Amino acid sequence: xxxxxxxxxxxxxxxxxxxxxxxxxxxxxxxxxxxxxxxxxxxxxxxxxxxxxxxxxxxxxxxxxxxxxxxxxxxxxxxxxxxxxxxxxxxxxxxxxxxxxxxxxxxxxxxxxxxxxxxxxxxxxxxxxxxxxxxxxxxxxxxxxxxxxxxxxxxxxxxxxxxxxxxxxxxxxxxxxxxxxxxxxxxxxxxxxxxxxxxxxxxxxxxxxxxxxxxxxxxxxxxxxxxxxxxxxxxxxxxxxxxxxxxxxxxxxxxxxxxxxxxxxxxxxxxxxxxxxxxxxxxxxxxxxxxxxxxxxxxxxxxxxxxxxxxxxxxxxxxxxxxxxxxxxxxxxxxxxxxxxxxxxxxxxxxxxxxxxxxxxxxxxxxx
Amino acid sequence: xxxxxxxxxxxxxxxxxxxxxxxxxxxxxxxxxxxxxxxxxxxxxxxxxxxxxxxxxxxxxxxxxxxxxxxxxxxxxxxxxxxxxxxxxxxxxxxxxxxxxxxxxxxxxxxxxxxxxxxxxxxxxxxxxxxxxxxxxxxxxxxxxxxxxxxxxxxxxxxxxxxxxxxxxxxxxxxxxxxxxxxxxxxxxxxxxxxxxxxxxxxxxxxxxxxxxxxxxxxxxxxxxxxxxxxxxxxxxxxxxxxxxxxxxxxxxxxxxxxxxxxxxxxxxxxxxxxxxxxxxxxxxxxxxxxxxxxxxxxxxxxxxxxxx
Numbered sequence: 070x071x072x073x074x075x076x077x078x079x080x081x082x083x084x085x086x087x088x089x090x091x092x093x094x095x096x097x098x099x100x101x102x103x104x105x106x107x108x109x110x111x112x113x114x115x116x117x118x119x120x121x122x123x124x125x126x127x128x129x130x131x132x133x134x135x136x137x138x139x140x141x142x143x144x145x146x147x148x149x150x151x152x153x154x155x156x157x158x159x160x161x162x163x164x165x166x167x168x169x170x171x172x173x174x175x176x177x178x179x180x181x182x183x184x185x186x187x188x189x190x191x192x193x194x195x196x197x198x199x200x201x202x203x204x205x206x207x208x209x210x211x212x213x214x215x216x217x218x219x220x221x222x223x224x225x226x227x228x229x230x231x232x233x234x235x236x237x238x239x240x241x242x243x244x245x246x247x248x249x250x251x252x253x254x255x256x257x258x259x260x261x262x263x264x265x266x267x268x269x270x271x272x273x274x275x276x277x278x279x280x281x282x283x284x285x286x287x288x289x290x291x292x293x294x295x296x297x298x299x300x301x302x303x304x305x306x307x308x309x310x311x312x313x314x315x316x317x318x319x320x321x322x323x324x325x326x327x328x329x330x331x332x333x334x335x336x337x338x339x340x341x342x343x344x345x346x347x348x349x350x351x352x353x354x355x356x357x358x359x360x361x362x363x364x365x366x367x368x369x370x371x372x373x374x375x376x377x378x379x380x381x382x383x384x385x386x387x388x389x390x391x392x393x394x395x396x397x398x399x400x401x402x403x404x405x406x407x408x409x410x411x412x413x414x415x416x417x418x419x420x421x422x423x424x425x426x427x428x429x430x431x432x433x434x435x436x437x
Numbered sequence: 438x439x440x441x442x443x444x445x446x447x448x449x450x451x452x453x454x455x456x457x458x459x460x461x462x463x464x465x466x467x468x469x470x471x472x473x474x475x476x477x478x479x480x481x482x483x484x485x486x487x488x489x490x491x492x493x494x495x496x497x498x499x500x501x502x503x504x505x506x507x508x509x510x511x512x513x514x515x516x517x518x519x520x521x522x523x524x525x526x527x528x529x530x531x532x533x534x535x536x537x538x539x540x541x542x543x544x545x546x547x548x549x550x551x552x553x554x555x556x557x558x559x560x561x562x563x564x565x566x567x568x569x570x571x572x573x574x575x576x577x578x579x580x581x582x583x584x585x586x587x588x589x590x591x592x593x594x595x596x597x598x599x600x601x602x603x604x605x606x607x608x609x610x611x612x613x614x615x616x617x618x619x620x621x622x623x624x625x626x627x628x629x630x631x632x633x634x635x636x637x638x639x640x641x642x643x644x645x646x647x648x649x650x651x652x653x654x655x656x657x658x659x660x661x662x663x664x665x666x667x668x669x670x671x672x673x674x675x676x677x678x679x680x681x682x683x684x685x686x687x688x689x690x691x692x693x694x695x696x697x698x699x700x701x702x703x704x705x706x707x708x709x710x711x712x713x714x715x716x717x718x719x720x721x722x723x724x725x726x727x728x729x730x731x732x733x734x735x736x737x738x739x740x741x742x743x744x745x746x
Contacts, residue, residue, distance in 0.1 A: 155528055207718070211725045216475070216528065217665050218721065221714040224658050232707035354532060391547050393653075396540025403533040404519065411523040 071420040080413050088409030089359050089366070093119075093373060096402045103401075104394065113388045118380030118398060121387075130265045131379045132372060134337060137274040138163075138329040140371035142353035144281045145325030147362040149318035151285075152298040156319055158204070158219025159326040160350025161226035162197040166327020167334040168230060169196025171249060171341050174256045175238065181255045189256060189331055197327015198320045200226065205319040209312040215319070227346060234341050249341045258336040270332040275368070277325065282364040294318065326350060355403045374399065444569055446689055451581055453692075454685025456481065456642040456656070458584045460663035461670070461677050462591055463635025468667060469595060470628035471608035471621075471737035475531025476516050477636050478660030479538020480509040484640025486542040489651035492554045492644065502580075505641040506634040512538060513633025514626070521622050521629070524741035535660070543653045550652055557645040578646040580638070585678075587635075592674040604628060608735035611742040621742045636660070658714065665717045669724055671733040680720075687716045 097115045105111030122128040142159050149156045156162075170193035177185045200222060207213035231247075240250040258268045285291035297304040297314040305311070329349065334341055356374050360367030381395030460477050467474050484505035491501035516534045519525040559566050560582075561575040595601040606614045607624045615621045643655050662684060670676035694709035 211722055213721045213725050218718050220661050221717050224714040225711045228707040228711040232705050391544055393540055393543030397544055400537035400540050407525040407530050408519055408523055410525055
């Protein structure tokens with residue numbers, strides 16, 4: 070009996086949703102083995118990173134705190150990825166969103182009122198959109214690849230942040246520390262549940278997921294994005310403008326990343342510091358893929374990635390596992406997921422014995 | 438501008454450009470075979486951390502460079518397995534490779550962080566390198582001469598040899614190359630592995646001649662600039678050299694801006710630091726404005742090859 074891979078007539082929906090789960094489970098098994106081989110407590114690491122935050126109820130709030138920005142950014146990215154627009158600079162859009170929102174906060178620092186926080190959020194969204202509109206303009210007008218421009222602008226955003234917090238925006242009362250003034254109460258994101266660390270952004274993330282789900286499945290915009298991504302020819306015949314799709318995809322991605330940025334600045338951070346960029350924009354790429362570019366999938370994937378962050382922090386203290394190990398686990402997950410895509414398109418079939426003895430001209434036994 | 442200023446600028450520019458040049462050379466060969474590997478940054482970080490580790494443990498520079506090339510090449514082969522054998526999306530897999538390289542290097546590099554690595558100095562007699570003029574030719578690390586030799590070698594390989602022709606054929610028309618009996622996947626594996634080895638050596642440049650130590654995220658996006666450089670050079674080895682030295686000059690301005698102040702104070706130091714990234718965008722814009730219609734990219738770039746069964 071021989072086995073070979075055969076292309077499925079249609080991509081398997083079951084596999085599409087099973088492979089992310091398998092990717093996480095295999096990461097746990099393989100990660101345990103690999104980390105043990107290189108001299109760490111491999112299975113201890115897996116236990117601390119993937120299990121401990123789940124069984125310790127007091128860690129659940131931390132999961133919500135970490136998942137919220139990841140989910141909000143990843144939902145935006147997934148819209149672009151569905152349309153084959155590769156925005157990998159969400160980290161930069163996240164930073165510029167936070168900068169724009171903080172700009173409003175600094176202007177309104179002596180004021181109070183319910184309108185200040187919404188104004189900051191609006192500025193955050195617009196800031197992220199503005200930063201993403203540069204690659205959108207360059208791609209649609211000059212055919213400049215957005216992968217490189219979005220990423221290059223991330224580095225530029227980091228330097229703008231540094232310039233502002235070390236220079237013009239430095240708080241006069243910070244004793245020379247590079248940081249802005251602390252946001253006032255009317256500029257800070259309130260707690261969702263009193264006595265916890267969970268703020269409104271956790272709920273906002275869920276709302277973003279629901280809105281995106283509705284928009285992607287029920288609106289012309291969602292249809293356009295899906296058609297342009299999966300059947301560009303048909304999209305052209307259908308009259309969907311490729312340029313407009315690029316703009317929409319980048320503005321959605323940039324806007325949501327900027328939104329996440331100001332929510333993070335007005336929430337957990339409470340001011341801007343040079344350490345503000347924490348790679349959420351890059352990790353959200355993994356979240357988008359692991360969630361299969363589907364809003365609900367992204368919500369779950371965001372929690373899984375948040376788990377690795379929270380668990381990684383725990384493992385640092387409990388078993389002295391260096392924090393960068395988390396990045397290796399996350400990358401492993403993405404690799405296994407991408408490898409799993411093969412099984413969405415192919416299936417393992419048994420080759421009939423006769424094809425081994427009598428070489429038929431029509432069938433090739435070569436595995437694809 | 439006086440000679441006193443020009444010589445040190447060139448002496449800073451050329452080493453600064455070398456890792457970008459090496460990484461871009463590897464990527465050029467991979468892209469010529471039709472594979473777009475966005476994992477350069479990850480492979481460079483892998484090469485850099487392995488170099489620092491081997492140097493600090495054994496002190497043998499050749500062993501360090503060899504290990505860096507092998508490690509980055511292995512990482513490239515993981516990418517190759519996914520994209521070539523499992524026909525996974527090359528953009529996503531390349532990103533995954535960068536994320537893996539960043540995580541791995543940060544983890545593996547922890548015990549070596551901040552420790553001084555001995556410099557890989559000029560192989561020529563010290564008297565030659567002492568004279569300010571002759572230093573301009575003989576004062577560099579062997580890695581610089583290696584990168585220059587590779588410009589010619591890669592050009593010669595691609596344009597003048599049969600394997601080079603096959604590699605280009607695979608990148609321009611995979612179906613034709615397959616139908617006349619060449620192994621498309623095999624050629625692409627080799628090209629990807631070579632690209633990885635070159636990115637590894639590019640990473641080795643940081644601890645051996647530029648920084649000279651390991652710190653987390655040492656390459657700070659230079660791998661992505663190398664990627665842009667291949668586009669800028671229109672997939673031509675000699676233009677790669679010109680482009681790399683242009684970026685070397687831009688990065689040198691940053692170094693001078695930090696050190697000297699003076700005339701550089703018209704802009705804050707952060708603006709100078711952001712300059713290489715802005716220059717990359719500007720260069721991409723200029724190329725696409727000049728190039729109307731047809732592009733010089735290999736026709737099969739980024740597309741998976743799935744032989745008909």
